[in-house]
Amino acid sequence: MAAMKPARTRFAPSPTGFMHVGGVRTALFAWLIARQTGGQFILRLEDTDKVREVEGSAEHIMRSLRWLGLDWDEGIDVGGPYGPYKQSERLTTYKEWADKLVAEGRAYADPYTPEELDTFREEAKAAKKPFLFRDHRPEHPPAWDGSQPLRFKSEPKAYDWHDAVLGDLHTGPEAVDDFILVKSDGYPTYNFCHIIDDLLMECTHVIRSQEFIASVPKYLNLYEALGITPPVLATVPFVMGPDGKKKLSKRDGAKDILDYAREGFMPEALVNFMASLGWNDGTEQEIFTVAELVQKFRLDRVQRGGAKFDEQRLLWMNGAHIRSLAPEELYKRVKDFWPPGAGEASDEYKLNVLTLVQERLKYFAELPALTTFFFTDLPVNSELWQGNKQLKKLESAELKSLLEQAKAALQASDFSVPDLTERLNNLLEQTGQKPGVLFSLVRIATTQAPASPSLADTLAVLGKETSLRRLDAMLAAL
RNA sequence: GGCCCCAUCGUCUAAUGGUUAGGACACCGGGUUUUCAUCCCGGCAACCGGGGUUCGAAUCCCCGUGGGGUCACCA
Numbered sequence: 001m002a003a004m005k006p007a008r009t010r011f012a013p014s015p016t017g018f019m020h021v022g023g024v025r026t027a028l029f030a031w032l033i034a035r036q037t038g039g040q041f042i043l044r045l046e047d048t049d050k051v052r053e054v055e056g057s058a059e060h061i062m063r064s065l066r067w068l069g070l071d072w073d074e075g076i077d078v079g080g081p082y083g084p085y086k087q088s089e090r091l092t093t094y095k096e097w098a099d100k101l102v103a104e105g106r107a108y109a110d111p112y113t114p115e116e117l118d119t120f121r122e123e124a125k126a127a128k129k130p131f132l133f134r135d136h137r138p139e140h141p142p143a144w145d146g147s148q149p150l151r152f153k154s155e156p157k158a159y160d161w162h163d164a165v166l167g168d169l170h171t172g173p174e175a176v177d178d179f180i181l182v183k184s185d186g187y188p189t190y191n192f193c194h195i196i197d198d199l200l201m202e203c204t205h206v207i208r209s210q211e212f213i214a215s216v217p218k219y220l221n222l223y224e225a226l227g228i229t230p231p232v233l234a235t236v237p238f239v240m241g242p243d244g245k246k247k248l249s250k251r252d253g254a255k256d257i258l259d260y261a262r263e264g265f266m267p268e269a270l271v272n273f274m275a276s277l278g279w280n281d282g283t284e285q286e287i288f289t290v291a292e293l294v295q296k297f298r299l300d301r302v303q304r305g306g307a308k309f310d311e312q313r314l315l316w317m318n319g320a321h322i323r324s325l326a327p328e329e330l331y332k333r334v335k336d337f338w339p340p341g342a343g344e345a346s347d348e349y350k351l352n353v354l355t356l357v358q359e360r361l362k363y364f365a366e367l368p369a370l371t372t373f374f375f376t377d378l379p380v381n382s383e384l385w386q387g388n389k390q391l392k393k394l395e396s397a398e399l400k401s402l403l404e405q406a407k408a409a410l411q412a413s414d415f416s417v418p419d420l421t422e423r424l425n426n427l428l429e430q431t432g433q434k435p436g437v438l439f440s441l442v443r444i445a446t447t448q449a450p451a452s453p454s455l456a457d458t459l460a461v462l463g464k465e466t467s468l469r470r471l472d473a474m475l476a477a478l
Numbered sequence: 479g480g481c482c483c484c485a486u487c488g489u490c491u492a493a494u495g496g497u498u499a500g501g502a503c504a505c506c507g508g509g510u511u512u513u514c515a516u517c518c519c520g521g522c523a524a525c526c527g528g529g530g531u532u533c534g535a536a537u538c539c540c541c542g543u544g545g546g547g548u549c550a551c552c553a
Contacts, residue, residue: 014553049552114551121549128479130549149551166483175481175548183551190553214482214548237484238546244489245545273490276502280491284501303491305484306546313490313503323516360515370514390512425511439512451514 006039007204011065011072012194014046015057019064020254021309022209022239022247025274029236030207031070032275032297042201043075045086046194048187064257068267069290074201082201087193094188097196097226098150098181106225107181109144110151112136133178150182152192152222159217164205164234164299166213175217195219199228207234207299210247210306234299237278238306248309264337264364265314269321273314278303287320319362327355339368341375349374352461356453370451374461377470378448380477385444390436399441400478405431406442407471415464420456445474 009030013023034041043065045058058076065072074080084090101107112120124131134154144150156173163169181192188196198206213235223230238247241254248254260270272288281296288296322330331351342350353374360370372378385391385399394402409423409430428438439455446467452458459467 012553016553046553052552110551117551124549125479130480132480132549169482171482177549180551185551187551189551194553208553210483211547212553217482235483240546247546276490278490282492284492286490286502303484307491308489310489310503316503319516357515359517362515388513428511435511437512441512443512447513449513453513453515455512 004037005204007033007037008040008042008202009034009205009207010042010044010198010201010203011070012044012046012197013061014049014052014190015054015061016049016052017054017057017250018060018256018258020248020250020257021270021274021277022249022254024064024068024070024257025239025277026207026209026236027065027070028068028271028274029234029279029297029299029302030205031072032294033205033207033299034073035294036297039204040073041071042080042082042203043072043077043085044197044201045076045088046190047086047088048183048190048193050088050185050187060256060258067258067261068271085201087188087197090193090197091186091188093200094182094193094196098188098192101152101181101225102144102150104225106153107144107150108138108141108153109148110180111138111142111148130174132174137178146182146186147184149180149184151178152181152218152225154178154218154221155225157221159220161216161220161230161233163213163216164207164232165237165302166235166304169213169216171217175214176221177218179218191215191218192222195222195226195228198231199226203231205232205234207236209236210238234302237303239277240306240308242309244308247306254309262365264334264367265318266321266333269318270314272321273317276317277307277309287317287324315362322361322363323359325358327351327358330354330358334364334367337364337367339372339375341372345375349461356457356461360453373447373449373452377466377473380474381448382477384448384450385441388440388444390434390440391444394437396478400475402431402433402438402441403445403471403475403478406438406445407468407475410459410464410467410471413464415460415467417456417460420459424456442471446470448474 011027011030013019031041043062047053062077072078074082074085076085079085098107120136121131133151134156142148154176156176158170158172160168160170179191180189182188216233220230240246241248241252246252268290271290271293275288275293275297276286279297279302282301325333328351331354334354338350353371357370361367391399406427409427413419413423424439428435431438443452443455443458446459446462448470
């Protein structure tokens with residue numbers, strides 16, 4: 001790939017709770033651009049709304065990003081040359097820029113009460129017109145003493161601009177209005193301070209989701225007033241919720257990204273999934289490593305429409321990533337997911353078990369359901385053979401006789417896979433039974449589980465002592 | 479309501495004027511000596527509608543329709 005100018009991208013969440021797939025995907029795209037160009041990824045905190053702020057959010061967000069591997073070069077915890085990276089600590093900077101706009105006649109104090117504003121809005125709504133503050137712009141606004149909101153004095157005009165995802169965009173002058181720069185509590189609005197910060201932090205790209213697109217003309221107007229050349233603007237479509245229409249939201253059950261960590265999803269799989277939700281490289285490749293994504297990601301190949309979050313696809317993709325892992329690597333990752341009975345088992349034994357279930361594991365939290373019988377003798381469960389369409393036709397005495405013969409064959413085995421395979425095959429001939437009957441019976445007897453890896457492999461891992469003990473338990477119950 | 483964005487199988491998507499509209503997930507069959515899974519093979523299934531432009535349109539233009547966003551002292 002041709003060398004590109006190092007990009008400085010940022011992710012700027014507000015600390016109002018956990019992050020779900022939608023928000024994190026925006027962060028991922030920004031991170032990919034930074035890494036791809038050898039630039040910097042910045043984590044800035046937009047904590048200017050003290051009412052909505054949720055305690056502990058910033059830490060939670062950082063944990064989420066770290067888990068996914070989206071590391072940042074500058075940010076609220078690590079600092080950097082353009083700090084502070086917390087907006088609440090940059091108030092004097094915003095004040096300077098606000099004063100400058102006031103001095104230039106491009107900002108003014110808003111004299112209205114919230115009630116008066118509501119009235120204006122209702123009037124606009126009744127007239128079926130959009131509410132524009134500039135229609136009510138006061139002729140002689142009071143001096144700004146900080147107790148009133150400070151508004152930008154816009155210069156409405158049409159705009160044509162380029163969006164890295166959506167392409168060429170256009171709006172008329174009605175999209176430009178006088179918006180609040182500084183609230184009456186002294187904090188700046190997002191609309192104002194993100195522009196100052198992006199400038200001072202030398203951000204080259206602003207990558208954000210759809211809901212901001214209607215505000216871009218206002219930003220363009222402010223950039224002009226400030227004499228700033230806008231950075232690359234990129235609008236990422238929404239990730240849609242289960243209904244496929246509205247954007248994914250916490251209210252509709254969007255999960256905390258760290259829930260996926262708790263359930264044993266692989267961060268690489270989630271990154272792959274989020275990237276493929278709205279982006280592809282034009283080939284038929286579905287599974288990408290993070291390194292491949294860094295190399296291949298392109299903003300101009302991001303989808304323009306929203307993409308529905310499909311958990312089935314995530315499940316499949318996670319399974320695919322699990323299967324791509326070397327057993328030893330997988331073993332490290334599933335460390336915290338073993339069933340209670342696995343406590344005393346050796347590393348070697350657990351690794352053997354894991355190797356057998358690797359291909360059927362979709363996420364690590366499934367491990368206990370798949371492997372408990374390798375560690376614990378489960379109670380004999382008659383439903384397993386009574387509900388089996390092959391076995392339920394046989395009398396208890398026949399089952400017993402088959403199990404006795406199996407026991408004798410297994411007693412003679414050294415429990416290596418080849419030897420077990422051979423003896424089980426011989427047993428088929430000896431008993432004249434179909435594998436569906438004989439193997440099901442032995443499998444159920446030795447596992448007491450509805451599903452397990454293939455019989456010889458399972459027996460080899462369980463070992464002779466355990467296998468025979470369980471055979472006896474089943475014989476006693478028949 | 480104004481402005482803006484979007485529109486291919488159920489879902490994620492490919493196609494950059496010429497393809498039997500391709501792939502993946504899901505689903506349904508079949509195979510891999512039992513089960514669950516993996517893997518392999520097969521099947522089902524889409525260009526929102528109408529007009530243009532063109533020899534030729536999923537692709538370009540226009541008009542509809544549908545969905546979404548925005549019009550906060552939230553971001």
